[in-house]
Amino acid sequence: MSTDDTAQEDTHVDIADGIDHQVAMVMDLNKCIGCQTCTVACKTLWTEGGGRDYMYWNNVETKPGEGYPKGWEDSGGGWKSDDHSERQPGEIPAKERYGGDWEFNHSEIMYDGSDEPLRPQNVDPEWGPNWDEDRGAGEYPNSYYFYLPRICNHCTHPSCVEACPRKALYKREEDGIVLVDRERCRGYRYCVEGCPYKKVYYNAAKKKSEKCIFCYPRIEGEGPDDAVHATACAEECPPQLRLVGYLDDEDGPIYKLVEEYEVALPLHPEFETVPNVYYIPPYAPPGHSEDGESIEGVDRIPRDYLEELFGDRVNQALDTIERHRDRVERGEDSELMELLQDKNPAQQYRLEVFDDG
Amino acid sequence: MGERSEPSSSSSDRGSDGVRLMRERREPRRDSDASWRGVAALVVLAVVGAAVLPTLTSARPANEVPVGDVGTNATDPTAESWTAVPSVELALASAPSGLPGASNVSVQHAQVRAATNGSHVFVRVSWSDATADRNATDLREFADAVAVQFPENESARPPIAMGGTSNRVNVWYWAGGTTEELLAGGAGTTTAFNQSAVDAQAVHEGGEWHVAFAREAAMAGNRTDLSGEQDVDVAVAVWNGSYGERAGRKAVSEWQYLAMGPGPQGPPYETVLWTVAGLAVLFVAVVTIEGVRRTRGEPS
Numbered sequence: 001m002s003t004d005d006t007a008q009e010d011t012h013v014d015i016a017d018g019i020d021h022q023v024a025m026v027m028d029l030n031k032c033i034g035c036q037t038c039t040v041a042c043k044t045l046w047t048e049g050g051g052r053d054y055m056y057w058n059n060v061e062t063k064p065g066e067g068y069p070k071g072w073e074d075s076g077g078g079w080k081s082d083d084h085s086e087r088q089p090g091e092i093p094a095k096e097r098y099g100g101d102w103e104f105n106h107s108e109i110m111y112d113g114s115d116e117p118l119r120p121q122n123v124d125p126e127w128g129p130n131w132d133e134d135r136g137a138g139e140y141p142n143s144y145y146f147y148l149p150r151i152c153n154h155c156t157h158p159s160c161v162e163a164c165p166r167k168a169l170y171k172r173e174e175d176g177i178v179l180v181d182r183e184r185c186r187g188y189r190y191c192v193e194g195c196p197y198k199k200v201y202y203n204a205a206k207k208k209s210e211k212c213i214f215c216y217p218r219i220e221g222e223g224p225d226d227a228v229h230a231t232a233c234a235e236e237c238p239p240q241l242r243l244v245g246y247l248d249d250e251d252g253p254i255y256k257l258v259e260e261y262e263v264a265l266p267l268h269p270e271f272e273t274v275p276n277v278y279y280i281p282p283y284a285p286p287g288h289s290e291d292g293e294s295i296e297g298v299d300r301i302p303r304d305y306l307e308e309l310f311g312d313r314v315n316q317a318l319d320t321i322e323r324h325r326d327r328v329e330r331g332e333d334s335e336l337m338e339l340l341q342d343k344n345p346a347q348q349y350r351l352e353v354f355d356d357g
Numbered sequence: 358m359g360e361r362s363e364p365s366s367s368s369s370d371r372g373s374d375g376v377r378l379m380r381e382r383r384e385p386r387r388d389s390d391a392s393w394r395g396v397a398a399l400v401v402l403a404v405v406g407a408a409v410l411p412t413l414t415s416a417r418p419a420n421e422v423p424v425g426d427v428g429t430n431a432t433d434p435t436a437e438s439w440t441a442v443p444s445v446e447l448a449l450a451s452a453p454s455g456l457p458g459a460s461n462v463s464v465q466h467a468q469v470r471a472a473t474n475g476s477h478v479f480v481r482v483s484w485s486d487a488t489a490d491r492n493a494t495d496l497r498e499f500a501d502a503v504a505v506q507f508p509e510n511e512s513a514r515p516p517i518a519m520g521g522t523s524n525r526v527n528v529w530y531w532a533g534g535t536t537e538e539l540l541a542g543g544a545g546t547t548t549a550f551n552q553s554a555v556d557a558q559a560v561h562e563g564g565e566w567h568v569a570f571a572r573e574a575a576m577a578g579n580r581t582d583l584s585g586e587q588d589v590d591v592a593v594a595v596w597n598g599s600y601g602e603r604a605g606r607k608a609v610s611e612w613q614y615l616a617m618g619p620g621p622q623g624p625p626y627e628t629v630l631w632t633v634a635g636l637a638v639l640f641v642a643v644v645t646i647e648g649v650r651r652t653r654g655e656p657s
Contacts, residue, residue, distance in 0.1 A: 089457050095496050165456055165604050166545045186547070187493065188604040190456065204494050 031241035051205025053101030078196035078271030099128030152212035153275030163194025454605030490598030500533025
């Protein structure tokens with residue numbers, strides 16, 4: 001959108017053909033503290049054991065950094081262009097790039113009084129999730145990093161779905177969640193190659209591919225207390241940085257942040273899969289001089305790096321956020337700032353707006 | 358022949374050389390008698406040949422996979438009984454597919470042997486593969502695999518690529534140690550039977566896989582009947598796991614047929630065709646000989 005601050009009329013939401021509604025999530029990267037509570041919530045719920053040990057359907061990685069699996073951004077997949085006619089070849093990352101499902105000496109240290117350091121047992125790993133945590137980039141006093149939580153993007157043009165020769169992956173009609181039909185899956189792993197975000201995982205024990213299911217039983221009301229719940233990664237988040245709802249819910253905050261203010265952006269839009277997970281880009285303080293003074297006009301996090309992650313639109317998004325911050329500083333109102341600070345769960349998780357009852 | 362055969366032919370009533378007979382001014386009627394007796398003998402030879410020739414391995418019709426007899430059991434691919442079963446080498450080529458790297462496959466030939474012991478049918482497929490990829494426990498590992506495909510309905514030939522919606526295929530599939538019996542009606546429709554009726558045993562030795570499938574011969578329903586009432590189409594596919602081959606990225610044969618119908622020499626039309634072909638050759642030869650005789654005979 002332009003510099004216009006009010007909601008535009010007649011905004012058209014582009015969701016996939018044949019889909020009634022599209023689930024969506026907005027993550028505000030300015031709020032992420034890298035605590036991995038989302039990661040653990042997801043793992044505890046969905047990927048403990050049974051060949052899933054190495055999988056993190058939700059992970060939080062430090063950026064700049066290699067991520068999980070290591071180097072996923074250069075592993076291919078996605079589409080060659082926005083006409084979605086030809087897919088980009090991709091690769092299946094080696095197990096070492098995900099990291100192993102190591103055994104740790106927790107009980108020896110916690111219960112048996114061992115003085116050994118806590119470390120993986122009987123292995124000498126060289127990489128794992130968060131191996132480069134908090135490393136980031138830049139030189140003192142302008143070193144920088146931020147955290148990037150990642151789940152499946154439940155894309156509007158999912159290249160994993162297109163990659164499967166058996167149509168074992170599909171986009172659910174009612175809400176656009178991308179799922180693997182385990183009856184149809186024969187473990188060929190073209191989906192793993194095809195996903196540019198490397199968010200489809202192969203379960204070698206079950207010989208099936210598996211992935212984030214957007215906690216569909218929870219959003220369908222099969223969650224704790226038989227009630228509707230947002231995804232576990234969202235609800236368990238200590239700083240509550242995630243909004244969960246539907247992109248085409250035009251009264252919801254996700255629609256406003258994505259479609260109206262255009263401050264919530266997809267990760268790596270050049271993969272052309274059109275993700276439905278969006279990020280409020282990190283709004284960092286300016287760079288510092290040697291004597292610790294702020295240098296106005298110099299970004300602590302280089303814009304070209306953010307452009308690499310979120311595309312050119314990140315500039316406009318950050319400008320919009322800055323303008324609204326200034327406005328609030330001057331004592332004026334800003335719907336955008338209210339949306340970004342909202343602590344009303346009814347607004348944060350709008351999952352029953354399309355229920356017909 | 359010619360000059361050196363002259364002494365013997367000159368003293369004989371019937372020579373095999375029509376030209377020589379003409380030159381010696383034999384009675385035309387006797388010439389004709391002799392040559393027609395020769396023709397009759399050749400006709401008999403042609404008919405007998407038509408019946409016998411196809412049973413010889415060297416003259417096997419294209420696309421036939423003969424079905425041997427293995428006595429009691431041939432589930433072991435290294436069993437001695439397999440050595441007596443004729444082997445057919447099939448050329449393999451990449452299957453048409455939109456999958457990445459589909460045109461790039463590594464196996465070019467497979468040897469197929471088929472046999473029966475009355476109650477069961479055995480199909481043994483052998484092919485070269487230096488590495489035995491038995492499992493897919495690593496994220497980037499794929500198992501070596503082989504499939505034998507039959508029409509669900511023996512009397513019609515389905516599309517080679519996994520059959521069609523109205524003409525499905527039965528697939529016996531072995532991959533790195535697991536055997537599945539599948540039903541498919543086109544690419545991407547492969548479905549496993551709840552209870553597999555197919556067994557398979559595999560051996561990797563000397564850089565070669567030998568996989569022997571076994572199934573009860575007479576079956577009905579969605580399963581191909583192999584009870585020997587008619588020939589049955591068959592095709593094979595091979596996957597080299599360490600080459601990244603899986604799904605539609607595979608080396609496949611054309612349709613062949615298991616010669617298990619009535620008569621050891623294949624379908625009845627085959628004998629007819631061989632006879633017609635033999636008689637045609639004979640007819641041309643006789644007409645030519647007669648033509649030459651008359652041409653040479655006229656001036657005298």
